[in-house]
Amino acid sequence: MRRKDVLDLDDFSAEELHEVMETAEAMREVLSRPIKRVPPLRGKTIVNCFYEASTRTRVSFELAGKNLSADVVNVGASGSSVEKGESLVDTTRTLQALGADMVVMRHPHAGAPYLVARELSAAVINAGDGWHAHPTQALLDLFTVRDRLGSLEGRKVVIIGDVLHSRVARSNIWAFTTMGAQVVLCGPPTLIPAGIETAVAEGRRRRWGDGIQSGVQKEHAAVKVQYDLDKACQDADVLMALRIQKERQAGALFPSLREYSRLYGLTQERVARAKFGALVMHPGPMNEGIEIMPEVAYGAQSVIEEQVTNGVAVRMALLYLLAGGHGGRAV
């Protein structure tokens, strides 16, 4: 992979996504061995720099690094020291001085990993920045869907809920549309970011020029917004529920959890409207009974647990590929 960092998926070509997927396949096989540890990152130091609490992502990266025989160090930072902003520059200098080979960064503010990546010679992996991006989550989602459904070409992926505040949704839009799927965003209009449909088209034009990248059918690589979940579920191949933050109610973004759940909760009936064998996904942690019903979350069509398992393999793949030291900086 000819890049230094993974900050977002907007600059990933279909070929690059394939490369990550195939490497992740190999990593998943490693995870099935009695001895899950392989040595390619021996002697490398990975610093997990989490400015925001996230046990599952941090542990997933930690396992991924350790399985590849890297030394993994966790750096936590309290929210308060981040508020002022200076600490990010300080931390960057420290990371540089410590000689970290790779930095995995979670940050409450969009774009923070860009600031760090441009100062650091180490590879930077964005483990979630504000509302902006969560590329490894999207890659594992893509991996999980590909594993179950094969090609993404022409598939309909419905992302349900609070898209406005969701980095998972934003990264998944790139991952799925680049692979030729159609993404439908479904949620209350207050939680759909203004201009998201054109945002994707413009971003793609900005990155790839007017010619569409190879392997992507123009008509499929689109994003649509729909407010009616019952309609959105029709003919869907994937239904992905997002976590709803209860605090959003205070900002008058929706009237009550009760109404939210009634309109946008993923129920058995709604899943039944989708294609036979459609997948049910959730990035976790779930509010069961609100955005997803327990019988759906633990039902036959749910791949939520696989998402977690695949997360380690996908992160191993990314760490492995970035360690290549090709140094080609992503623009």
Place this chain on the structure above:
Amino acid sequence: MVIGSASSGHRAPLLIRGGRVIDPANGLDAVADVLLRDGLVGEVGRGPDGRGLTAPQGARTIDAAGLVVTPGLVDLHTHLREPGFEDKETIRSGTLAAVAGGFTSVCCMPNTEPTLDTAAAIQFVQRTARAAGVARVYPIGAITRGRKGRELAELAELAEAGAVAFSDDGDCVMDGAVMRHALEYSLIVRRAVVQHAEDTSLSAGGVMNEGPVAARLGLPGWPRQAEEVIVARDLQLAELTGAHLHVAHASTAGTVDLLRQARGRGVYVTAEVTPHHLTLTEDLVAGHWWSATASLPPYDARTKVNPPLRTGDDTAALVAGLKEGVLDCVATDHAPHTATDKRCEYAVAAFGIANLETTLGSVLSLVHEGKLDLVEAVATMTCRPAAVFNLPGGTLSPGAPADVTLFDPEREWNVDPHHFHSKGKNTPLAGHFLRGQVLFTVTGGEVAFER
């Protein structure tokens, strides 16, 4: 370069020879000489024989052949930061930046610490500016005490002390009744009430223009309507009260429309637009290459400004509004910040661009692109702003203050903030090439800046 002093005792006459003199207030655009005497404009012309004015005894002469000679530029919207934020800018560094950018008069905003909401604070600024002796500084007093938007400041006393207008800039006067009363009360002293139009309940948390780019970058949006609803409300209040409303940093096409309609029905409203809202768009936030070697990375907080950079449709409407006169003038909204204020997460970074030294170049880019003619461009930075706050200057009429700016409209230069006189190096234009640069700035008959 030499920085002179505008307040030194004896002033030798100064003769500026052979430049293209543009004085829009007098409809003048011709090659002529300008003679400055006793701190005032003495004569402009070619002399009785058409061979130029004669230099008086002891006069200094500047050869201005190939240069444009204009009245000293006037800025209605500058943040000098002193008192209180001297790490960002001081009155001295800010006025040095002003003359380096061709501005001989700047109106400074009261969002200092303490706020310019008392006569004493206004006088402090005037005293310090006189001591610095670089450019003319006209303080703007706060509308409300502490700029908190609740109780009116003593507007009459502020005006008597020398406040040329009133503003809570940086914050919007959100309460409609307070704004109405401020407008009404301003009638006593006939000074403009300058509104920073931002409905903070709509812009809350917003750090860039709401729209596709913000959606993509995951940054909270600051919708254009947050500006427009306040402009619309204030226009109604200005109509109601008959007072002078001045709209600071208009940034949207919608604002231009509202202003046009209001002017059409005779509302006493004036408005300004910043060079960045005229020339830059929100796309910069996603990263931009100025050239092969100069770039703005994504999420670079140097693009963060309030109101935010908008879209190409907005810049087009703003340029049209400026040309048409719906927008009276260009104002810099020079907002210097320290590196620390800007070198951080986008959402956390301070709003603002240090503009004094690039404004002329940015406005001239519109001339080079054929969107404005040179005389119009000069007017938007001289007589038009001077008229808004009824300031002296902005013209080369005999007897006017001897404030003159000389620039080479063709000279190309690279924006290197390290060479700024301002303490604020925060500009998204760093590394960009601008065409048109100030070579001399004369304040009160003295050369205050020479490149």
Place this chain on the structure above:
Amino acid sequence: MVAAERPILDADGVRRALTRIAHEILERHQGAEGLLLAGLRRRGVPLAERLAALIQQFEGVAVPVGELDVTMFRDDLQTRGTRSSLQRSSMPQDVTEARVVLVDDVLYTGRTVRAALEAILSYGRPQQIQLAVLVDRGHRELPIRADYVGKNLPTAQGEQVAVRVQEIDGRDEVVLVHQEPASVQAPGVQAPGVQTQEAHSRGTHSRVAGQPGEP
């Protein structure tokens, strides 16, 4: 590419060598019981499959065949960087207590085999590990030797051995490739099956703009 190829084994030669190796394996193990053939990616895999087919033919026993990608165990990742040519490995069954025969096309420095030993051990603890290669070209850098060799081939360091197999290259043959020193080879371009200095590595030559042979 200007390169002279000298044939070493033709299709019949390859078939005869594999047949002999299959017999030797059966002889040495007194049957096929507990055997597991692990082909090293890429060309070791079809060779292992063919050995398994021959054993099936001779003994009537289906010997399980595994596929090993040893990339992650290589000792030159630190210096040359990780490769994106990573392929999935697979083991048909538990290797613990099995008698594993690693199968590869060419034995050269021994470093690939060392990596393979480590790789197979991550699946468990076999009773025994042996090595079968189609060609042993010498120049070992590690204390490793093959248990079954199709052809011993003395070579010079500058020469390359190309093993081609039907499944990947469309024909079976072994040739010795001698680079003409005067010729300039296009970077990253090589004949199928040619072993570069490190077996199985894909060309990672950096492209130099303006270099002759640049496509």
